[in-house]
Amino acid sequence: MATSNLVAFPLHPPFLEWKHRIAAQRGKQALVGIVLALLVAVTAWRCEVHMGTFLTGIGKGIPVVGMFFPPEWSGLVGMLQPVGVTIVLAIIATILGMCFSLPCALAASSNLAPAPLRLAMRSFIALERGLPEIIQLLLLVAVFGLGAIPGLVALSLSSIGMLAKLLADAIEEIEPHMLEAVAATGASGSQVIRYAVIPQILPALFANGLFRFEFNVRAGVILGAVGGGGIGYVMSTAMRSMEYERACMATLLTLTLVFCAERLSDLLRSRILGGGSLR
Amino acid sequence: MTSAVPANVLPSRKLRLTALYFASVAVAMCLLFWFLDLSPSSFQVDPHFIGDLFHQFFPPKMSLFWTKPALWMSLLDTLSMAFLATVCGGAIALVLAFLAASNTTPHPLVRLAVRTLLIMQRSVPPLIVVLVLLIAVGIGPFAGVLTLTLGSVGMFGKFFADSIEQADKGIAESVQSVGSTRLQTIRYAILPQVMPSFVANLFYAFDNNLRAAIPLGVFGGGGIGFELAFAHGLLHYRDVMAYTIMIVVMITGMERISDWVRRSIITQPLLITK
Numbered sequence: 001m002a003t004s005n006l007v008a009f010p011l012h013p014p015f016l017e018w019k020h021r022i023a024a025q026r027g028k029q030a031l032v033g034i035v036l037a038l039l040v041a042v043t044a045w046r047c048e049v050h051m052g053t054f055l056t057g058i059g060k061g062i063p064v065v066g067m068f069f070p071p072e073w074s075g076l077v078g079m080l081q082p083v084g085v086t087i088v089l090a091i092i093a094t095i096l097g098m099c100f101s102l103p104c105a106l107a108a109s110s111n112l113a114p115a116p117l118r119l120a121m122r123s124f125i126a127l128e129r130g131l132p133e134i135i136q137l138l139l140l141v142a143v144f145g146l147g148a149i150p151g152l153v154a155l156s157l158s159s160i161g162m163l164a165k166l167l168a169d170a171i172e173e174i175e176p177h178m179l180e181a182v183a184a185t186g187a188s189g190s191q192v193i194r195y196a197v198i199p200q201i202l203p204a205l206f207a208n209g210l211f212r213f214e215f216n217v218r219a220g221v222i223l224g225a226v227g228g229g230g231i232g233y234v235m236s237t238a239m240r241s242m243e244y245e246r247a248c249m250a251t252l253l254t255l256t257l258v259f260c261a262e263r264l265s266d267l268l269r270s271r272i273l274g275g276g277s278l279r
Numbered sequence: 280m281t282s283a284v285p286a287n288v289l290p291s292r293k294l295r296l297t298a299l300y301f302a303s304v305a306v307a308m309c310l311l312f313w314f315l316d317l318s319p320s321s322f323q324v325d326p327h328f329i330g331d332l333f334h335q336f337f338p339p340k341m342s343l344f345w346t347k348p349a350l351w352m353s354l355l356d357t358l359s360m361a362f363l364a365t366v367c368g369g370a371i372a373l374v375l376a377f378l379a380a381s382n383t384t385p386h387p388l389v390r391l392a393v394r395t396l397l398i399m400q401r402s403v404p405p406l407i408v409v410l411v412l413l414i415a416v417g418i419g420p421f422a423g424v425l426t427l428t429l430g431s432v433g434m435f436g437k438f439f440a441d442s443i444e445q446a447d448k449g450i451a452e453s454v455q456s457v458g459s460t461r462l463q464t465i466r467y468a469i470l471p472q473v474m475p476s477f478v479a480n481l482f483y484a485f486d487n488n489l490r491a492a493i494p495l496g497v498f499g500g501g502g503i504g505f506e507l508a509f510a511h512g513l514l515h516y517r518d519v520m521a522y523t524i525m526i527v528v529m530i531t532g533m534e535r536i537s538d539w540v541r542r543s544i545i546t547q548p549l550l551i552t553k
Contacts, residue, residue: 036366039362039366040362040363040366042359043358043359043360043362043363044359044363046352046355046356046359046420047356047359047360047363047419047420047421047423047424047501048419048420048421049363049421049424050421053416053417053421054416054421054425057412057415057416057417058415060414060415060416061411061412061414061415061416064411064414064415065411084314085314085315088311088314088315089315091311092308092311092312092315095304095308126531127527129531129534130526130527130528130530130531130534131523131526131527132490132493132494132526132530133494134493134494134497134504135493135507135523135526138497138507138508138511138519139336139519139523142332142336142511142516143324143329143332144322144324148315148316148317149317149321149322152315152317218404221404221406222404222405222406222494225406225498226494226497232404232406235406235407236406236410239407239410247407247410251403251404251407254404254407255402255403255404258402258404259402262402
């Protein structure tokens, strides 16, 4: 019986090759699976993951969540000012970031800037991006003391870092013909930038700026909790003094704020990238 | 006689409009600073104080790297937190994404429910999640892992669902035409299409989680952030600078690796790069 099967379906080379390939693929998948499982086991041990803690945690967590309700509605009016501070911080940081990132991006792009300047700018951007906002804030708190200023400076600096990186990449993607065409009319370096570079990256600047605004609102809440003021500060002090109902009110306001910022930024961004009114 | 050029692009008019935009932004900035009760003088700091502070910060206490091995363990903790959160979050997000995508969902109501859940997870600030979890599971990296996992699920569930919805319908139909069940269609028609973008995004998620793990550590989520906040509380600024150097090197290195892997897996840009 077996022999007749072999005759009916001879194992000719293409089929054999396919079988080998499947086997090799299976082997690779198994290897990836084993490595992944080992890594998960090691990291779970380092992070002290215990199912027991998790299950008792659920038991402990549900009453805690229960303590958050009902939210303290009377605190709403008093919290509007901190919410305003968080929004204003995000707006200022975004505007400053957009203003300063443009020259930084010009200095960091390989097709416009001379090598030493570009290298210096790129390393500044890399440092700025590698340094989490919270550390910048902690260092700035040492300089300026607690309050809105360290938060403002930290957010602005990291906005500059991120926007400059994205813009520099956008500038490097500009077709060289465009720059040459403008330069061929006798334009000086600054005129090339004005008429060939800026019109091309302006949509990217606004779109990324809006994305950064959304990010700044979220980050502003966290920085506020460490001492930057705003709604994050209200939230963390309420949690520390165990006024959970007040913390719940602050959370609701933060949720609304983050949601609105996200919607607004999405809406404006789709208008800009979809060939909207900006030129 | 009509002008050939529309009025709003006449050079003089355009110049005036640009000037108006700049002026209104400047006025708005002044108003915003006024709202924060800040004036240029509030940014001034005593140069003497700055010089003093500089000596407190520099040189960074590099000797910590070899005199304090626990430091490397806490760095490993931070990496572990980000890794575990990415793997768990990615696995949960993958399942939820199939429920949330319009072409694979068992029922439109399930889709609506899962999408709402994902939106909620995305907008709850990690700060509040970690503060609640610290009470529930105690101070330590575990609370940080759970917070990061929840955040990853919210962020990547939506993205995965969108990429499933964009998958080529023809392949799914041809697999269905040979009589496959729903699960087989997902396994043989949709999964191979979306897998590269899943994996690439998981690397992006790891990067993101690593950055997010630092502030969570500061609030008590364990890892290097916790050590850093502790040293900062003791005003040991030279230690803080040493930790900062470690963190910057780690984040930059991981970003390079993840960028390289992503570029080798997928050639088109992902997420927000435009």
